Amino acid sequence: MPGAEAGHISAFMSEETEQPPQMEPQVEPPEEQKGERIAKVMARAGLCSRRDAERWITEGRVRVDGKVLTTPAQTVTDANTVIVDGKPLPGKAQTRLWRYHKPPGLVTSHGDPQGRATVFDRIPKGLGRVISVGRLDLNSEGLLLLTNDGELARRLELPETGWTRRYRVRVHGHVIEAKLEELADGVTVSGEAYGSIKAVLDKQQGANAWLTVSLQEGRNREIRKVMEHLGLEVNRLIRVAYGPFQLGQLARGGTEEVTGKVLREQLSGAGGSGSGQKGKTAGQAASSHKGWARNKASKSNTKGSGKKAQGRKIGARARKKT
Numbered sequence: 001m002p003g004a005e006a007g008h009i010s011a012f013m014s015e016e017t018e019q020p021p022q023m024e025p026q027v028e029p030p031e032e033q034k035g036e037r038i039a040k041v042m043a044r045a046g047l048c049s050r051r052d053a054e055r056w057i058t059e060g061r062v063r064v065d066g067k068v069l070t071t072p073a074q075t076v077t078d079a080n081t082v083i084v085d086g087k088p089l090p091g092k093a094q095t096r097l098w099r100y101h102k103p104p105g106l107v108t109s110h111g112d113p114q115g116r117a118t119v120f121d122r123i124p125k126g127l128g129r130v131i132s133v134g135r136l137d138l139n140s141e142g143l144l145l146l147t148n149d150g151e152l153a154r155r156l157e158l159p160e161t162g163w164t165r166r167y168r169v170r171v172h173g174h175v176i177e178a179k180l181e182e183l184a185d186g187v188t189v190s191g192e193a194y195g196s197i198k199a200v201l202d203k204q205q206g207a208n209a210w211l212t213v214s215l216q217e218g219r220n221r222e223i224r225k226v227m228e229h230l231g232l233e234v235n236r237l238i239r240v241a242y243g244p245f246q247l248g249q250l251a252r253g254g255t256e257e258v259t260g261k262v263l264r265e266q267l268s269g270a271g272g273s274g275s276g277q278k279g280k281t282a283g284q285a286a287s288s289h290k291g292w293a294r295n296k297a298s299k300s301n302t303k304g305s306g307k308k309a310q311g312r313k314i315g316a317r318a319r320k321k322t
Contacts, residue, residue: 035075038062038082043150045090049131050154061085095149097258098127101250102144108135119144123255133157133242137221142167142239143247146255152267156243159195163243165218169211170236171227175201179230180211189229194222208235 039053048056054072056062062069063083064076076082082089100123102108107118110131119132123146133145133156147153155161183197198214209232213223224234240247244266250256258266 035077037072038064038069038074038076039072040151041076041082042084042089043154044092046093046129046131046148046150047084047089049150053150056084093148095152095263096147097152097263098130098146098255099245099247099250099258100144100146100255101247101252102136102141103252104139104141107138108132108144122253127255134218135220136239137224140237140239141252142237143242143245143250144239145242145245159217161243162216164214164216164241165239165243166241167213167223168236168238168240169213169223169227169234171209171211171232172207172235173209173232175204175209175211175232176230177201183226187226187229189225192219192225194219194226197223197226 038057039050042048042053042056042062043050047053053062057069057072057074060068060070061084064074065081100119102119103122105117106122107116109118110120112118116138120130123130127146128148130146130148131150131153133147133153136142136144145156147156156163180199180201183199186193186195187197188194195215195217200212202210202212215222223237227234238247245258
């Protein structure tokens with residue numbers, strides 16, 4: 001049956017050559033439509049830190065599109081209406097950063113349950129709503145960075161920036177330098193492991209001594225706990241540098257804004273190179289600096305020896321001529 005056979009072949013060929021249905025291409029939504037975590041958006045608006053934003057949400061202080069938010073996992077876009085404490089979320093302000101010379105006796109917090117004075121009670125009101133980059137405890141003093149950008153504050157607090165925090169520390173007790181050198185390899189105190197710490201004895205004055213201490217984490221009361229572990233009591237602690245930013249001659253209680261150009265230049269390196277010691281521990285950075293100093297001294301001595309040798313040759317030629 002030629003006709004039937006031809007029809008069968010035709011049907012078979014039709015099945016084999018039939019094209020699969022076309023799939024609609026997947027189009028990624030624009031970045032602004034993907035949304036961001038609400039806590040991150042609040043922090044970037046300068047209202048608070050991301051951690052505080054999460055706490056505010058659990059306290060029922062945040063509404064999104066008229067509904068009280070119950071989880072910080074919520075993402076929002078520009079299309080959402082966010083209300084915090086009855087007020088619309090402000091737009092993102094221009095990022096600003098200040099150096100502040102914290103005096104001892106102030107709590108680094110926006111509020112203290114014990115009613116003690118805080119850093120934010122004492123700074124100029126013209127700064128507006130700002131938060132600190134990290135903290136200094138009640139009796140510590142020196143450089144504290146302040147910003148109106150909560151996301152920036154969180155970024156600069158992370159050890160991944162590679163920024164070294166440097167302190168001048170006065171301790172009571174006899175300092176054993178060999179014990180200080182061992183801190184470069186890290187130390188465990190009461191079950192808590194601390195990273196590399198570079199501690200150098202500047203001078204011993206009777207029962208007290210001054211140290212320079214550098215580290216890259218700066219956990220809660222880290223220096224005090226480590227020194228106590230070594231049998232030393234910290235009786236004064238001054239932060240003199242945070243990454244590329246220095247305390248310098250800033251008066252106690254004074255504030256000074258970091259200019260836009262300087263801020264951009266320094267923050268472009270925040271992620272490892274901000275301190276000029278990318279990927280190095282505090283101890284390695286200091287060792288690198290010592291090596292540079294030795295090389296410089298060696299070159300200087302070599303140049304001096306060369307000049308002396310050249311002088312001897314000239315003297316010898318002069319004697320031959322005479």
